[in-house]
Amino acid sequence: MENRLAIMAVLLLPLAGTLAGANELFPNGPASGRLLAAGNNRVMVLSPTGEVLWQYSTKLTHDCWLLPSGNVLFADGESVTEVRPDKKVVFQYKAAEQKGGGTYACQRLENGLTLVGENSTGRILEIGADGRIAFSLATTPCQPGNHHNLRMVRKLENGNYLACHSGARLVKEYSPQGEVVGEIKVPGRLAFAALRTAKGTTLVTCLDQVIEYDKSGQPVWSFSVKELPETPIQNLTGLHLLPNGHLVLGCYQAYRNGEGSGLLEISREKRLIWRYANPKSDSTMMAVQLLTADGKPLEGPCRR
DSSP, X not given: OHHHHHHHHHHHHHHHHHHHHHHHHSTTOOOSSOEEEEEXXXXXXXXXXSOEEEEEEOSSOOEEEEOTTSOEEEEOBSEEEXXXXXXXXXXXXXXXXXXXXXXXXXXXXXXXXXXXXXXXXXXXXXXXXXXXXXXXXXXXXXXXXXXXXXXXXXXXXXXXEEEEETTTTEEEEEOTTSOEEEEEEOSSSOOOEEEEOTTSOEEEEOBSEEEEEOTTSOEEEEEEGGGSTTSOOOOEEEEEEOTTSOEEEEESXXXXXXXXXXXXXXXXXXXXXXXXXXXXXXXXXXXXXXXXXXXXXXXXXXXX
């Protein structure tokens, strides 16, 4: 009996070590589900305790989505690519102009087209499965080849386009005809991600804070990295608005002297729900999408 117990203890040691290590990655407790996240030159699916369940090598990825099919769509500066779980590429668009970074934003539309934010040219594109451009919209300001023409771009439910002109610190809403129907100037160092909420407000990440603006462009809520002084946070970028109102955030160059948060979830009351910290493996984690416990997209519209 004693020998059997000793053998069982030895067999359980690797598992115990894995669980302990994973818990160290989530110092405030595990996430509520799996996480699709962009790390250092990879897109990955993490378990709620930090185990890497799936990964795919990329360039420095700014945007990624888990599609209902189970495929992953991502934009890594060089291209917008869709891969199956078995890592077979089923769609790819590579910008002809790569100076400054070709493509940083992507979104699969309901009609099957793929939205692409082409940073190098400042264009918003809709591209078919055959790679042909079905729609093109030139945005301003744009300096050809500049690194900060466009970051996140989203097509809205009203058919308009929400675009982050990162270097100009502007978030603009464009009609399909190119008319600017809304504009927000953010106070942060740059405008990275923006999304439209169900109530018509706009959430924007600008590195040191997240700000919510009403329909007239006035700020109505904000969260600063300084508002959780005991939690090291810097360079807020990726943004996922959950159905319960919480925000899941990704961070660029997340660590200073080994301290920081690669991913985190906060409530609207500015309470930390969880944070993920892994400076040794992924110092930058710009994109994030919270999934269900079994790794599927959350029900309802995915507001990212």
